Amino acid sequence: xxxxxxxxxxxxxxxxxxxxxxxxxxxxxxxxxxxxxxxxxxxxxxxxxxxxxxxxxxxxxxxxxxxxxxxxxxxxxxxxxxxxxxxxxxxxxxxxxxxxxxxxx
Amino acid sequence: xxxxxxxxxxxxxxxxxxxxxxxxxxxxxxxxxxxxxxxxxxxxxxxxxxxxxxxxxxxxxxxxxxxxxxxxxxxxxxxxxxxxxxxxxxxxxxxxxxxxxxxxxxxxxxxxxxxxxxxxxxxxxxxxxxxxxxxxxxxxxxxxxxxxxxxxxxxxxxxxxxxxxxxxxxxxxxxxxxxxxxxxxxxxxxxxxxxxxxxxxxxxxxxxxxxxxxxxxxxxxxxxxxxxxxxxxxxxxxxxxxxxxxxxxxxxxxxxxxxxxxxxxxxxxxxxxxxxxxxxxxxxxxxxxxxxxxxxxxxxxxxxxxxxxxxxxxxxxxxxxxxxxxxxxxxxxxxxxxxxxxxxxxxxxxxxxxxxxxxxxxxxxxxxxxxxxxxxxxxxxxxxxxxxxxxxxxxxxxxxxxxxxxxxxxxxxxxxxxxxxxxxxxxxxxxxxxxxxxxxxxxxxxxxxxxxxxxxxxxxxxxxxxxxxxxxxxxxxxxxxxxxxxxxx
Numbered sequence: 001x002x003x004x005x006x007x008x009x010x011x012x013x014x015x016x017x018x019x020x021x022x023x024x025x026x027x028x029x030x031x032x033x034x035x036x037x038x039x040x041x042x043x044x045x046x047x048x049x050x051x052x053x054x055x056x057x058x059x060x061x062x063x064x065x066x067x068x069x070x071x072x073x074x075x076x077x078x079x080x081x082x083x084x085x086x087x088x089x090x091x092x093x094x095x096x097x098x099x100x101x102x103x104x105x
Numbered sequence: 106x107x108x109x110x111x112x113x114x115x116x117x118x119x120x121x122x123x124x125x126x127x128x129x130x131x132x133x134x135x136x137x138x139x140x141x142x143x144x145x146x147x148x149x150x151x152x153x154x155x156x157x158x159x160x161x162x163x164x165x166x167x168x169x170x171x172x173x174x175x176x177x178x179x180x181x182x183x184x185x186x187x188x189x190x191x192x193x194x195x196x197x198x199x200x201x202x203x204x205x206x207x208x209x210x211x212x213x214x215x216x217x218x219x220x221x222x223x224x225x226x227x228x229x230x231x232x233x234x235x236x237x238x239x240x241x242x243x244x245x246x247x248x249x250x251x252x253x254x255x256x257x258x259x260x261x262x263x264x265x266x267x268x269x270x271x272x273x274x275x276x277x278x279x280x281x282x283x284x285x286x287x288x289x290x291x292x293x294x295x296x297x298x299x300x301x302x303x304x305x306x307x308x309x310x311x312x313x314x315x316x317x318x319x320x321x322x323x324x325x326x327x328x329x330x331x332x333x334x335x336x337x338x339x340x341x342x343x344x345x346x347x348x349x350x351x352x353x354x355x356x357x358x359x360x361x362x363x364x365x366x367x368x369x370x371x372x373x374x375x376x377x378x379x380x381x382x383x384x385x386x387x388x389x390x391x392x393x394x395x396x397x398x399x400x401x402x403x404x405x406x407x408x409x410x411x412x413x414x415x416x417x418x419x420x421x422x423x424x425x426x427x428x429x430x431x432x433x434x435x436x437x438x439x440x441x442x443x444x445x446x447x448x449x450x451x452x453x454x455x456x457x458x459x460x461x462x463x464x465x466x467x468x469x470x471x472x473x474x475x476x477x478x479x480x481x482x483x484x485x486x487x488x489x490x491x492x493x494x495x496x497x498x499x500x501x502x503x504x505x506x507x508x509x510x511x512x513x514x515x516x517x518x519x520x521x522x523x524x525x526x527x528x529x530x531x532x533x534x535x536x537x538x539x540x541x542x543x544x545x546x547x548x549x550x551x552x553x554x555x556x557x558x559x560x561x562x563x564x565x566x567x568x569x570x571x572x573x574x575x576x577x578x579x580x581x582x583x584x585x586x587x588x589x590x591x592x593x594x
Contacts, residue, residue, distance in 0.1 A: 028549040067554040070526035082523040085195065086461065089517055093198040093466040094505045095247030 001058050007033070008058040010046040010065075017069050019044055025065035032057060123154055123174045128532035128569075135572055140184040141191050141450050141535040142172035145576060187450040191535070194452050194459055194467060198504070201456065201468035202243035202253045203481050204270065206231045206263040208473055208488075212292055213327045214314075215407050216365055216400040222258065230263045231473040236270040238499045239471040244277050245504045250284040255309075256481070261295040271307050288312060290363075293340040294328060301343065308355050311344050313337050315362035315384075317370060317377035325367050325407075337362070338384065345385050365392055366417065367407040374421045382428065382435055390438035391421050393563055397546050398485045411559050415566025422570055429583045440571050441587040446536045447575070449588055456480070458538040458564070462520035465496055465513035475499040477507050479516050482542040494542060516541045519551035527555035533568040 001010050012022050019037075022044045026035045034049035051057040075082070091097075125136045134151040136144045146154060146165070153159050154174070159166045170178040208222040208229035222229045231239075243251055253274055255267055271287055278285035287309040304311060315337050316322040322334040344360035351357055362381065364370075370377060381389045393414050396404050409417075421437065428435050445453035456463025464479035471477060475498050478484040483494025494516070497507035507513060519541045522528040528539060543560045544553030555561040574580040 024550075031549070063557065064550075064554055067526060067552075067556065071524065071552065074526050074529055075524055078523045078529060082521050085521055085523060086517050088195045089461050089466050090508060090514065092196045092247070093508050095198060 001062070004047065007047065007049040007051060008054045010048070010058055010062060012044045012046070012065055014040075014042055014044060017044060017065055018072060021069035021072055022046060022065050024068040025061055028064050029057060029061050035061075123157075123169070124176055124179065125154070125174050126530060126532045126534060127151070130569065131573055131576065135532055136169075136172075136174060137532045137535055138173050138184075139535060140173050140187040141446060142174070142184075142187070143447065143572070144169060144172050144174060191446055191450045191452055192460075194454075194463075197248040198246040199243075199463075199465065199467055199469050200246070200248040200250055200252055200454070201463070202239070202246075202251065203468060203470040204231065204236065204239055204253060204255050205257060205471060205473050205481075205484065206236070206255055206260040206266055206270075207258040209262045210258040210292075211262070211294060211328065211330060212259065212333060213329070214399075215325050215327070215403055216367055216394050217398055224262070229258070229473055231266055231471075231475075233266050233269050235471075235473070235475045235499065236266045237273050238475065240270055240274045240277060242471070242477075242499045242504065243274075243469070244281055244283065248283075250286070251278070252286040252288060254288040254290060256290045259292055259295065260289060261291050261300065264295075264300065268303060271303075271309060275307065286310065290314075292326070292328075292333060292337065294331065294333065294336040296336070296340045301340070301347075305344075305347060305357055306355055308358070310358040311340075311360040313341065313360070313362050314365065315341070315380065315386075316364055316367070317373060317380050321369055321373060321377070324369055325365065341384050341386070359387070361388060362386055363390055363392060365394060366409075366414065367394060368409050369407070371409060371413060371417050374417060375424055378421060378424055378428070378435065382433055387434050388436050388438050388441070389421075389425070391418055392439070395482070395543055395546075395560075397482055397542065398489075401546065411562035411566055414563055415570065418567055419570045422574060426574065426580050426583055430579075436587040439567065440584065443536055443568070443571055444584055444588045447571070448585060457540060458536065460520065460522040460534075460538050461517045462538045462540055464494075464516035464520065464541060465508055465510075466517055469496070469507070471499065477502060479512055480542065482540070483512070483516075486542060486546065493545065515551055519544070525552070525555060527561070531565075533565060536568065537564055 001008060019039050023037055026037050026046055029035055033051035036047040038045040038047065046061065048054055048058055124138050126138065128135045133145055133147045136146060150165055154169065166175065169175050173179050173184045209224050209226050211224045240253065243253055260267055274285060274287060287307065289304060289309050290312050293313050314326060316325045319334040323332065326333045341360055341362060348357050348359045364377065378389060394400055394408060396408060400407065422440060425435055425437050442453040442455040445451050456467045459467065464483065468480050469477055470481045470484040472484055476495055477497040477499060478487060479494045479496055486494055494512050496510040496513045518524065520539050522534050522539065525539060528534055539553065540560060541551040544558065545551050548554055548558060574584060
């Protein structure tokens with residue numbers, strides 16, 4: 001994180017943070033101040049502009065980017081069970097029967 | 106399909122990486138698993154469990170095996186049955202249908218989450234046509250048991266529509282063979298003998314708000330035209346008396362009350378509980394405040410931290426258990442519902458603590474104008490000008506259409522604990538749930554960030570208190586009886 005003329009700049013290395021995670025995090029704070037995402041080869045930069053407390057907001061955005069990245073990583077591992085639960089819940093709520101392919105096991 | 110054979114451990118030791126989630130607690134560890142089983146181990150034993158160094162002859166091996174913590178020794182059918190029972194809500198449609206008969210209210214409660222309008226506000230009452238259409242919509246749910254809850258504002262301000270909806274719902278239930286429960290949430294200030302008689306004769310269960318002794322209640326629940334507490338107490342006593350004198354023509358349900366904990370409540374746990382006991386109420390629901398609706402703007406004044414609530418909750422539970430030991434019947438509702446999951450592996454119908462949460466798939470809120478929302482909290486966000494949780498309208502949508510709406514799907518996906526980074530590894534996952542509306546209001550996204558989420562901290566605190574009590578044989582014995590009551594519900 002560093003100070004820039006109009007606010008704060010955060011740098012997220014692409015080795016750790018996907019562009020999607022940074023964009024999702026930026027979206028969460030888009031109502032609080034100006035947020036600009038600048039994708040790059042080795043890092044995605046985020047510019048925060050016009051925040052009342054730029055230091056605090058930048059910290060929160062960094063936390064949120066980490067949270068989003070963890071969620072994306074988790075989805076790669078858990079997407080199957082998560083998908084089964086969501087599908088079952090939504091189809092049952094509509095009154096449609098779900099069929100267990102593995103006989104319920 | 107290829108079926109894996111059960112793993113046999115040749116060394117006769119528990120295998121490494123037990124099938125467990127864990128949390129530090131009271132100098133040891135609480136272990137839980139996907140089936141909802143739990144066990145306590147000391148730190149020393151935990152190290153042995155984790156490294157798979159518990160020999161087969163060790164009593165702990167047998168204990169952990171029986172609860173499904175030892176890989177290769179799991180009764181998969183039994184554990185799967187437990188999982189299914191605890192998650193049976195995945196197999197039904199929305200059971201709770203909240204009808205907002207009016208936004209008008211004669212109270213101006215400090216923490217109001219219902220986004221109430223003034224008593225004289227215009228065009229905020231549900232019309233008869235909308236009410237009947239809402240009942241029709243509720244009955245399209247595949248759930249065999251439908252609960253219609255009449256809310257507001259103050260629902261008694263729209264009495265004509267309420268009575269018509271009650272009668273119509275009863276007719277629909279008889280024709281559809283669905284089980285129907287009707288409930289009214291009222292502040293009682295407009296209750297009369299005539300209205301009470303109608304409600305009793307039509308088997309409408311009655312619930313009101315009671316925040317404790319008069320000064321505390323009236324401080325939270327401002328009623329310019331009189332004494333809110335006096336009205337609530339008068340009619341609680343009335344309905345209690347009626348409940349005690351059952352008649353053959355219809356069932357009279359025990360009335361209930363809801364407590365909302367504000368900052369002003371935190372130092373007065375005994376007085377609040379004593380007030381409930383004195384009125385013969387056998388359940389008290391120690392509900393935390395959420396920063397939604399008016400409460401959000403007044404949070405500095407009436408809100409509190411999750412740690413403060415947990416401390417209050419712990420003191421309440423201590424006192425309630427003490428009263429139970431003295432032979433006084435009083436239960437804490439949140440604990441009762443959590444115990445139902447922890448001890449009986451059953452889903453108690455607590456929509457706030459489900460995976461996925463009850464939004465749209467477990468409940469639907471019907472606004473006065475026929476708009477449909479994922480839940481009542483979602484409706485409040487709509488009233489503030491953001492319709493993100495709107496899923497349709499009774500005149501234009503079908504149930505299937507509402508459940509296919511982006512809002513409904515987003516809530517189901519985002520409240521799935523399997524996809525939440527912290528929740529997926531939390532010891533309380535088998536019993537907990539997240540709230541997309543809270544996350545959206547407090548943290549700006551439906552997913553939230555559990556590491557800094559106050560609701561998460563609060564629920565962890567409450568679970569910590571409940572599990573600590575369960576470790577003590579005397580307290581556990583009392584708390585087990587709280588779930589027996591649920592069986593007769």
